[in-house]
Amino acid sequence: MPRDNLNELTVFLAVAREQSFTRAAAKLGVSQSALSHTVRALEERLGVRLLTRTTRSVSPTEAGERLARTVGPRLDEIETELAALSALREKPAGTIRITAGEHAADAMLWPALAKFLPDYPDIKVEIIVDYSLTDIVAERYDAGVRLGEQVARDMIAVRIGPDMRMAVVGSPAYFATRPKPRVPQDLTDHNCINLRLPTYGGLYAWEFEKAGRELKVRVEGQLVFNTAALRMNAVLAGLGLAYLPEDQARTRLADGELVRVLADWCAPFPGYHLYYPSRRQATPAFSLLVDALRYRG
Numbered sequence: 001m002p003r004d005n006l007n008e009l010t011v012f013l014a015v016a017r018e019q020s021f022t023r024a025a026a027k028l029g030v031s032q033s034a035l036s037h038t039v040r041a042l043e044e045r046l047g048v049r050l051l052t053r054t055t056r057s058v059s060p061t062e063a064g065e066r067l068a069r070t071v072g073p074r075l076d077e078i079e080t081e082l083a084a085l086s087a088l089r090e091k092p093a094g095t096i097r098i099t100a101g102e103h104a105a106d107a108m109l110w111p112a113l114a115k116f117l118p119d120y121p122d123i124k125v126e127i128i129v130d131y132s133l134t135d136i137v138a139e140r141y142d143a144g145v146r147l148g149e150q151v152a153r154d155m156i157a158v159r160i161g162p163d164m165r166m167a168v169v170g171s172p173a174y175f176a177t178r179p180k181p182r183v184p185q186d187l188t189d190h191n192c193i194n195l196r197l198p199t200y201g202g203l204y205a206w207e208f209e210k211a212g213r214e215l216k217v218r219v220e221g222q223l224v225f226n227t228a229a230l231r232m233n234a235v236l237a238g239l240g241l242a243y244l245p246e247d248q249a250r251t252r253l254a255d256g257e258l259v260r261v262l263a264d265w266c267a268p269f270p271g272y273h274l275y276y277p278s279r280r281q282a283t284p285a286f287s288l289l290v291d292a293l294r295y296r297g
Contacts, residue, residue: 148270
């Protein structure tokens with residue numbers, strides 16, 4: 001049906017139901033003269049009078065009543081269905097795929113998702129834990145999570161966490177038989193629990209900074225892992241020193257299960273950012289999730 005025909009029918013039904021050009025014009029938000037012109041055009045096209053007009057009233061003719069009775073419910077159904085489709089648009093849905101490291105997924109994504117998802121049952125989120133610097137465009141991810149200093153300049157970056165610090169920790173049992181390191185170079189005399197990351201092409205060198213001086217130390221030890229959980233288990237068992245995000249060790253440090261060293265060499269650095277292509281057309285679901293993850297501290 002041509003758009004003009006549908007508009008004519010909508011105008012006619014409004015006048016027929018209100019039995020007043022004045023009330024119909026107010027309901028539709030147009031002028032009385034525009035309504036009168038539209039109804040007259042419909043009557044001329046159909047070749048039949050649809051409304052009887054007097055100075056005091058407007059009422060449908062027999063043809064007008066028939067048209068209102070047959071077409072009215074169908075237009076109502078169309079309006080109802082359009083409203084339902086609009087509601088679907090306003091009800092965010094879809095699957096969002098995010099790649100992130102283990103710590104970012106656990107410390108940043110999970111707490112936000114636990115609060116966000118119950119309010120949006122039609123949004124699905126897939127999180128893939130990956131330590132490599134994944135090409136999110138090539139791998140068809142909607143977004144990724146990296147430390148602020150690692151985000152490419154052609155990406156949109158949204159801060160999702162505070163600045164971070166690392167912590168070198170060991171158990172009281174470990175230090176019962178060994179001196180505490182006073183400077184990072186002393187770590188070469190300790191049994192350290194190494195982390196293997198594909199991003200760094202091998203074992204991760206522990207990074208330190210003090211008074212503007214940056215230092216990387218390649219440590220040695222009996223154990224190498226690629227997950228945080230296993231490194232925590234090993235350090236709690238007294239099997240060596242671990243280099244962990246400060247927030248992962250905070251509770252155990254407070255409880256006395258772990259002892260921190262070299263704190264003055266662990267400077268803050270930019271925390272996690274959600275990043276995605278600048279040319280990405282954001283869906284309502286994605287925009288809502290970005291806002292839920294956004295750091296407001």
